[in-house]
Amino acid sequence: MNKAANNRIPTDWNGAIMQKRIAGRYAAERRFKAMGFVAVALSTLFLAFLLFTMLGQGVRGFQRTEIAVDFDFPTLTSGATAASITGANAEGALNSMDLPGIIELAMSQQYGDKGGELLTSAAVANVRQMLLADPQLISGKQRLWLPVDSRLDVAYKRKGEPAAEKTVETLSQNDVLRTGFNWTFLTGADATDPSAVGIWAAFKGSLMTMAITLLLAFPVGVFAALYLEEYAPKNKLTDMIEVSINNLAAVPSIIFGLLGLAVFLTMFGMPRSSALVGGLTLALMTMPVIVIAGRNAVKSVPPSIREAALGIGASPVQVVFHHVLPLALPGILTGTIIGMARALGETAPLLMIGMRAFIPTAPQGFTDAATALPVQIYLWSDEVNQGFVEKTSAAIIVLLIFLLGMNALAIYLRNRFETRW
Amino acid sequence: MAETPTHSKISTRNVNVFYGEKKAIDNVSIDVDMDNVTAFIGPSGCGKSTFLRSLNRMNDTIVGARVEGSIFLDGQDIYASSMDVVQLRARVGMVFQKPNPFPKSIYDNVAYGPRIHGLASGKAELDQIVESSLTRAGLWAEVKDRLGDSGTALSGGQQQRLCIARAIAVDPEVILMDEPCSALDPIATARIEELIHDLRGKYAIIIVTHNMQQAARVSQRTAFFHLGNLIEFGETSEIFTNPREDRTKDYITGRYG
Numbered sequence: 001m002n003k004a005a006n007n008r009i010p011t012d013w014n015g016a017i018m019q020k021r022i023a024g025r026y027a028a029e030r031r032f033k034a035m036g037f038v039a040v041a042l043s044t045l046f047l048a049f050l051l052f053t054m055l056g057q058g059v060r061g062f063q064r065t066e067i068a069v070d071f072d073f074p075t076l077t078s079g080a081t082a083a084s085i086t087g088a089n090a091e092g093a094l095n096s097m098d099l100p101g102i103i104e105l106a107m108s109q110q111y112g113d114k115g116g117e118l119l120t121s122a123a124v125a126n127v128r129q130m131l132l133a134d135p136q137l138i139s140g141k142q143r144l145w146l147p148v149d150s151r152l153d154v155a156y157k158r159k160g161e162p163a164a165e166k167t168v169e170t171l172s173q174n175d176v177l178r179t180g181f182n183w184t185f186l187t188g189a190d191a192t193d194p195s196a197v198g199i200w201a202a203f204k205g206s207l208m209t210m211a212i213t214l215l216l217a218f219p220v221g222v223f224a225a226l227y228l229e230e231y232a233p234k235n236k237l238t239d240m241i242e243v244s245i246n247n248l249a250a251v252p253s254i255i256f257g258l259l260g261l262a263v264f265l266t267m268f269g270m271p272r273s274s275a276l277v278g279g280l281t282l283a284l285m286t287m288p289v290i291v292i293a294g295r296n297a298v299k300s301v302p303p304s305i306r307e308a309a310l311g312i313g314a315s316p317v318q319v320v321f322h323h324v325l326p327l328a329l330p331g332i333l334t335g336t337i338i339g340m341a342r343a344l345g346e347t348a349p350l351l352m353i354g355m356r357a358f359i360p361t362a363p364q365g366f367t368d369a370a371t372a373l374p375v376q377i378y379l380w381s382d383e384v385n386q387g388f389v390e391k392t393s394a395a396i397i398v399l400l401i402f403l404l405g406m407n408a409l410a411i412y413l414r415n416r417f418e419t420r421w
Numbered sequence: 422m423a424e425t426p427t428h429s430k431i432s433t434r435n436v437n438v439f440y441g442e443k444k445a446i447d448n449v450s451i452d453v454d455m456d457n458v459t460a461f462i463g464p465s466g467c468g469k470s471t472f473l474r475s476l477n478r479m480n481d482t483i484v485g486a487r488v489e490g491s492i493f494l495d496g497q498d499i500y501a502s503s504m505d506v507v508q509l510r511a512r513v514g515m516v517f518q519k520p521n522p523f524p525k526s527i528y529d530n531v532a533y534g535p536r537i538h539g540l541a542s543g544k545a546e547l548d549q550i551v552e553s554s555l556t557r558a559g560l561w562a563e564v565k566d567r568l569g570d571s572g573t574a575l576s577g578g579q580q581q582r583l584c585i586a587r588a589i590a591v592d593p594e595v596i597l598m599d600e601p602c603s604a605l606d607p608i609a610t611a612r613i614e615e616l617i618h619d620l621r622g623k624y625a626i627i628i629v630t631h632n633m634q635q636a637a638r639v640s641q642r643t644a645f646f647h648l649g650n651l652i653e654f655g656e657t658s659e660i661f662t663n664p665r666e667d668r669t670k671d672y673i674t675g676r677y678g
Contacts, residue, residue: 234484304521308584310482312534312591313511322533323523 054393054400061394064182064195065156066145067118067171069106073138076102082135090132100124103146118167120147122184122196145180150195150387160386185394189360190376194387197380199398201362205275205355205370206344206402208363212279213343217286218336222325224287225294225332230320249288256285257352265353273354276366281353282343289342293335297328330414337410341403347374373399430455430595430625431476431513436490438471438480445471447649448490453595453642458617458626460636460657463646464672469629472646473597476627477513478506494595511538514588514624518600520580522572522587527564530572530583531555534591550590558586559616578609585616589624596620598628602635614639633673637661645669 012018073080077097085093103124107115123146130144131137137144148156155164156177171177188198224245232238260281264270270277301324309319350356355371356379363370371379373395380392429452438446446468453459461469471480478499480486492499499509511534522530531551534540541547551568555561560582564575572583581601588596598617602610617626617639630636636643637657644654645666653660653669664670 302521304517304519305523306482307479307515307517308521308523308587309533310479311477311510311515311517312537312587313507313509314533314537315507318537322537327524 054396057390057393058397059394060157061390061392061397062182062185063157063179064147064184065153066178066180067148067152068176068178069103069119069144069146070110071102071106071142071144073140073142076105077138080138082137082139085131085138086135090135094128094131099127103127118148118152118171120149120153120195121191121193122188123147126184145178147180147182147184147195148177150193150385153195154386157390185391189362190358190371190379191360194383194385194391197388197391199373199376199395201359202371202373202376202395203398203402204362205278205359206372206374208275208366208370209278209282209350209372210340210344212276212366213282213286214336214340216280216283217290217339220283221287221290221336222294222332224291225298226320226325228291229295229298230316230324245288245291249292251285252348253285253346254348254352256281257349259284260349260353271367271369273357273369273371274367275363275370277353278350278355278370278372279366281349282346285346285349286336286339286343289339290332290336293338294328294332297331297335298324300331301327326417330417333413333417334410337406337413341406344403344406345374345399347372347378350375351378373402429453430495431627432493433476434491434493436472436475436488436492438468438475439485439487439489440471440483441485445649446475449651451644451651451654453625453627455594455625456622457641458621458628458639459642459644460640461627461629461644461646462631462633462636462672463652465631467646468649469644469646470599473599473627473629476595476597477510477515479510479515481506511591512593513595513597514591514593516581516584516588516596516598516601519604520577520584522575522580522583524571524573526569527555527572527575527583528568531586531590534587538591540591554586554590555583557589557620558582559612559619560586576609578605578612581605581609581613582616585613585620589620593624595625595627598626600629600631603631610635633661645672647672 080093080097085097103119104116107119109115111118126146127144147153151161151164152168152171154160155168156172156179159165160168168177184196185198187200188196189201191197228238228242232241260277264277264280265272270280305323305327306319309323310316314322350372355375357369357371358379359369359371377392377395377399380388380395431453432451434450436446436449437444449472461473463469474480475488476492476499480488488500494509494513497504523533525533528551531554532541532547535547535550541550552561552565555564560579563579564570564583572580575583581604585596585601602613605613614635617628620626621641628636628639640657642655643657643660645652645660645664645668647668653664653666655665660669661673664673670676
């Protein structure tokens with residue numbers, strides 16, 4: 001043994017120096033805890049701030065101001081009956097009835113010459129729906145609540161233009177205004193009039209785009225991950241592929257948009273601003289994320305499981321599909337949904353392929369012109385009309401709920417497929 | 422030219438195994454028969470596991486591993502292109518150092534092999550195979566009421582017996598055991614050793630072990646490896662009481678290892 005070790009002075013564990021060391025250690029521990037607490041508190045605060053401002057603004061987007069309108073249907077329609085607007089021909093009968101004129105007339109009778117201007121353009125569609133839902137309305141005098149024009153809407157909810165404020169004041173004294181739930185916002189599409197806009201078209205567009213993205217990026221990404229991990233020989237080429245995929249995941253999304261524009265629109269001539277092209281473009285962007293998550297998940301499957309399966313004569317494909325894939329699935333799914341959530345919030349590449357068009361009707365197919373939620377938010381936030389402010393916030397709430405739903409699904413799937421060891 | 426294979430179950434002739442440039446096994450020729458349990462002993466890193474894994478071509482999965490020479494199973498060269506490696510591994514089963522049951526039910530663990538090889542024609546036959554395999558592995562009585570439970574929920578010793586049941590469910594001719602007891606406590610080890618006794622004669626068994634007492638207890642024939650060479654191979658009683666080589670003697674008397 002060396003001499004120094006034998007000649008050591010016995011450690012004085014209770015001495016002042018030792019006590020100071022102990023105190024220092026405890027202090028470091030407390031500092032670390034405090035910093036962690038501050039970090040968590042700060043992020044919670046930011047989140048709460050975001051949610052509160054969004055909710056405060058957005059809730060008004062789901063509300064609309066309604067005005068009471070008295071319809072004397074028998075006189076206004078010169079004797080239309082409930083029977084004429086029921087059954088298969090109801091729509092046609094209503095179309096030939098000149099509803100806009102009827103409403104205009106009713107409004108001017110009740111609120112003076114310019115009464116018709118109090119209503120939003122969506123009011124006609126509202127009356128239509130009411131009549132279709134309950135044809136009996138047409139056979140008598142009715143008081144219907146219809147959405148008001150955007151300027152009045154803003155003035156009633158908060159501060160608006162002076163003229164509109166004045167009108168609202170007069171109307172409020174007569175007790176003909178009330179706040180109702182804005183169904184149009186959930187069922188409608190984009191419009192020039194903020195009180196007539198709806199989020200459904202953008203929501204459906206996003207849904208269709210996501211469907212294309214998932215359908216393409218998930219299988220391709222999973223198979224690429226499985227092949228690279230389980231089959232591909234380890235050489236320069238696969239190393240290069242690995243580096244390329246990692247880089248691809250970090251490429252700014254607008255570049256994928258340009259790629260989509262050049263390849264899908266210009267080269268293949270696919271329909272501009274369609275959910276199909278949007279989905280393809282986002283799939284290019286999401287695939288590397290899925291490949292990386294998939295490879296990590298596959299890598300984390302213990303090699304002993306592969307050996308066990310090989311050892312009783314499973315072929316490599318059987319090893320992959322019976323053992324590796326099921327065990328890697330929770331990780332793959334989590335990665336996929338994170339990638340999809342990113343794609344859902346992506347605006348820039350969709351702008352490049354023309355999904356920023358004004359879309360007044362929900363897309364019926366994958367090749368129809370469509371828009372997506374984040375693009376719709378971007379478009380509305382650009383509008384000068386005050387009424388769009390709350391619609392933008394409301395659209396953000398819808399997008400956040402969509403995201404929340406996807407993350408909840410991710411957690412559910414992970415727990416569902418997770419293997420307990 | 423390889424010599425004419427003998428009537429042994431497994432015979433190897435002049436086998437070299439390389440990992441890249443490194444030679445892990447040097448010129449090993451050995452014959453393993455059906456009636457005896459054969460033990461491979463030797464210090465760590467001497468290549469006995471490598472050699473064992475080349476007997477059912479598990480080394481194929483290791484990048485850079487290469488086998489030279491001939492290995493015959495029933496006179497058939499297992500490295501010949503006509504040999505199907507999947508079938509080979511069904512005929513030469515393997516039990517690993519660390520128990521590695523699938524994270525599936527006990528039943529599915531045992532039934533997996535018969536299922537992928539199509540050995541059972543129906544549910545009843547599969548049930549029969551599962552029961553007889555678990556019985557042979559000495560596990561049936563302990564698990565018969567909870568076949569649906571996860572195989573990973575069993576204790577270490579039970580897991581290893583489950584792995585043995587899984588290996589014998591495909592009715593192999595040879596079972597390779599790579600230090601099957603090194604992760605187990607003495608009681609579980611004793612059970613596995615008993616089991617090896619019971620399985621003797623039904624399967625050709627080769628067991629790699631670090632535990633010399635274990636080799637002496639379970640095997641009839643012992644091969645001593647050192648630095649990739651087969652130093653001595655013979656009757657276990659002979660090796661342990663009267664080794665021909667000094668290196669064998671030094672190892673079993675604990676001079677090194």
